Amino acid sequence: MRSDAHSNRLRILEAAMEVFATPGDTSLKRIAHRAGVGKGTLYRHFPTRESLVLQVYAEEVEGLEAAVRVLLDALSPLLALRAWLERLLKLGRCLPEFAAALHPPTGMSPGGCGDPRRPLLDALAALVSANESAGTITPGTTAEDVLLLLGPLWHVGGADEDGARAQRLFETLLRGLCPSGSARECLVTGA
Template sequence: MRSDARSNRLRILEAATEALACPGDTSLKSIARRAGVGQGTLYRHFPTRESLMLEVYGAEVDELVTAVPALLSALTPPHALRVWLERLLGLGRSTPEFAEAMRGATAAMTEQCREPYRPLLDALTSLVRANEAAGTILPGTTADDVLVLLGPLWHVGPEDEEPARAARLFDVLIRGMCPASAVRDASVPGETRRGT
């Protein structure tokens, strides 16, 4: 990437981060204006709003992606899936723009549109396959299936009238996806390690 293109990309990311940090207009047009670039330049680097949002939250995405091997080595497959999805949902509830971007994952029709999601989809696929191998999830389940099921939970945020509702709905989702195992709260000591 040429130095001017790299500079434009960094300015766009900085502008997006600043825009998201304070209330106001977070449209792509506004972000381009704040970055001092044209909308065409912004779209060359980030063809969709979702791709920009996923890049802005890149550090959080990297943490989710790199956590999978450690989770699978320390926890049973259904517990690993639960903990990872809790982290994903937690990020979405605290940052609505990230949740909005993730809702776009299942709507993305072309491989190009899905490319920004690839690391997260691959990480989730590893968790789903581990559960399939363990017999704790319905064979043939895909990462896309899980994200479709997760979709409604993005709307249940911390401001919900009944705070326990989000946890209850999430528990229903996990028990529905992994009925072959008694998946309980992975934070309870003694219930998450293999062989316990």
Template sequence: MKSTTPAASPAPTSARAPRADARRNYEALLAAAKVVFARSGVDAPMEEVARRAGVGQGTLYRHFPTREHVFVALLGERVDLLDRTARELLEAPDPWQSLVGWLRLYDQSATEYRGMSTRVAEGLADDASPVAAACAPMKAGFGALFDRARDAGVVRSDISALQVLTMISALPKDPERGTTIELYLDIVLKGLRP
């Protein structure tokens, strides 16, 4: 007997997996951006990223319409690590040590590329930014850690989690390494105490 059930229609074009060559180009662009940004900072010419990936600028801009889109793609791994770490530290017994440990990891993650921490700080302050959307899980995780520390009385009650992230991102950087100068980070951390 013949079935009267209509045949399944093909998946819409937008739901299909990207073609193999498109996926390769995407991965090549991300790998190139990591190298170029590590060498020249996040303000490096996008043409240099395309050239290093071995693709044309049209391919670059099809995958990443703006520099911010490249930056957001590179942030993904860092955001996942920071979110996962925040959830783990919520179970740790000492709220202050958990907060400090997470903020040091945040600072280290945000200084991987010269200029990165400034971009993160600007993105966190602008809710419409793709950076803010990409960092939302990390911000939520830190917010929970921060609230826990404040509830335990080990953090000042007159500051917010976002203010702390912005301060850490804005700290002076070592010009040779691009990392935060440790003395400044220590001063901010001590200033969080009530």
């Protein structure tokens, strides 16, 4: 990457971090203006809003990716899935821009190769696969299914508001994902 292109990319990311951290207008137009670049330059580096948001929160994405192996080494597949989903739920509830970026991009087939959520979907797929092998998740469940079901919980009240309700709904989600015996183990052990 040329040095001016690299500089533009860094300015866009810095501007996006600042814009996302302040309430109000978080449009790409505002981000481009704050970075001192045109919208075309912004779109060359980040073709979708989702790709920009996920890059801004790249450390969180990398942490979620790395957590899969650690969790699967330390816990049963079901408890690893629960712990990972709880972490993702907390992030989504605390960082609305991050949660919004995890919805399927407009006009793109969910989970496709250009999907900016691909690293998270791959991490979640490893957890789903481990649970399918262990018989602790309903057969045929996909990472996309789980992410789609988790998404509405990010919007239950504010980050601190309705925490008990979000947790109750999360438990309901787990019961729905898992055959009856394994869901009981996950709910009792993970509570």
